[in-house]
Amino acid sequence: MTETRQIVEVDPGxxxxxxVFVPLENFSLLSFSSALECLRIANRMSGRTLYTWTLQGEGGGMISCSAGTSFQLDGDLGDLARDDTMLICGGIDVQSATTKRLLGWIRREARKGLVMGGLCTAAFTLAKAGLLDGKRATIHWENADSFTExxxxxxxTKSVFVIDGNRMTTAGGTSxxxxxxxxxxxxxxxxxxxxVADQMIYSSIRTDQDPQRLSVPTRIGVRHPKLSQVIQMMEQNxxxxxxxxxxxxxxxxxxxxLERLFRRYLNRSPKRYYMELRLQKARNLLMQTDMSV
Incomplete structure (x- = not known):
């Protein structure tokens, strides 16, 4: 097929x-590839090499993503230039992937004044390094409770992404x-x-003011104002x-x-529904932290 595209003019200078992408073991393939594709398409649509990238990680060998596929890194954790942008890519079990050597390297590079970001759960890594102290950040909603603790x-925040000074964090997935x-x-x-968004068939661009999760009515599949209000109060308490x-x-x-309302739409009592929410939070804390519940 013949390729046709309108080149977007940018500053010739x-x-x-x-x-510099730093994928951690079991990193989220969706978060990583979504970010990388944006850069590739920006180059294509401008007809210029506006962005370059490299993959670095501990040891510089192969690394596995959350889908089980392995990727070859371009190199070990090395010295970066001050105008490089580092994006750490988190995923499953980010705590285990955040090693002492990695933290030491991140802190050293941060002293150069680099712009640094954490995709998906990598906000944990940046926070562990002390690089988010006093800043706003976000992380996948499933990890929010353990992160706050x-x-x-x-x-x-509950935003899809946050940029605070020279630190950036995302909630994961397509954020x-x-x-x-x-x-x-x-x-x-x-x-x-x-x-770039058009090329990706991405018709609804979100800002840092947009929330991660679907609204309560959408999540539970029921549009009942009072039921939604009660569930929202439960989730916040x-x-x-x-x-x-x-x-x-x-x-x-x-x-x-209220009892009849819950049984009609959710087939359980308010007390049972509330208990399930609390148990889910407890499971998250047990899996993602060293806390006892």
Missing amino acids: AKPRRF AFDEVTL SIDLMLQIIARDHGEELANA IEEPISPSILAERVGMSTRQ
């Missing part, structure tokens, strides 16, 4: 920006696309960023649960009406 110096489109727009303008009678009172219902 723009110098290539190098990204471990790093109270970091202001954790890498939103972050990279923001970077491309800052570097070379909205026109190029939109062209896991550690100190609110009694069913108070929950009912806050949405203008009797306890019996």
Whole structure:
């Protein structure tokens, strides 16, 4: 097939920006590839080499992603230039992948003033290195509770991505696309960023103000305002649960009406649903931290 594309004009004097991807063992393939594809497509749509990239990691050998596929790294953890951008790619069991050597290297490179980011769960690695202290950040919602318990110096948000000074974090999944489109727009303008999004069939670009998770009605498959309000209150008060009678009172219902509402739409009592939420949080903390519950 004949290829046709409209070249987006950018500043002819723009110098290539190098990204150093640091995938950790069992890194998220979706988060990594989404970020990398944005850079590749930006080069293609501009007809220029605006971005270059390399993969570095401990030992410089092969590394496995969350899907079980192995990738060859370009090299070991080495010295970076001050204008490089480091993106650490996290995934499953990021705690085990965050080694002492890795933390030492990250801290050393940070002293050069590099722009550094954490994709998916790699916000944990940056925070462990002390590089998110006093900053805003985000991480995948499944890891939010354990992150908050471990790093109270970091202001954790529920956004899809966060840029705070020279630190960047994403919530995982396709949020890498939103972050990279923001970077491309800052570097070379909205026109190029939109062209990249079009090529990726990415029709709804999110900002750092957009939340990670679907709304409560979408998640539970029920559009009932009072039910959604009660579930939202439950999710926001896991550690100190609110009694069913108070929950009912806050949405203008009797306890019996609330009971019927939950059984009708969720086939369980409010107390049972609340307990399931609390058990899920406990499981997350047990799996992702050294805490006992």
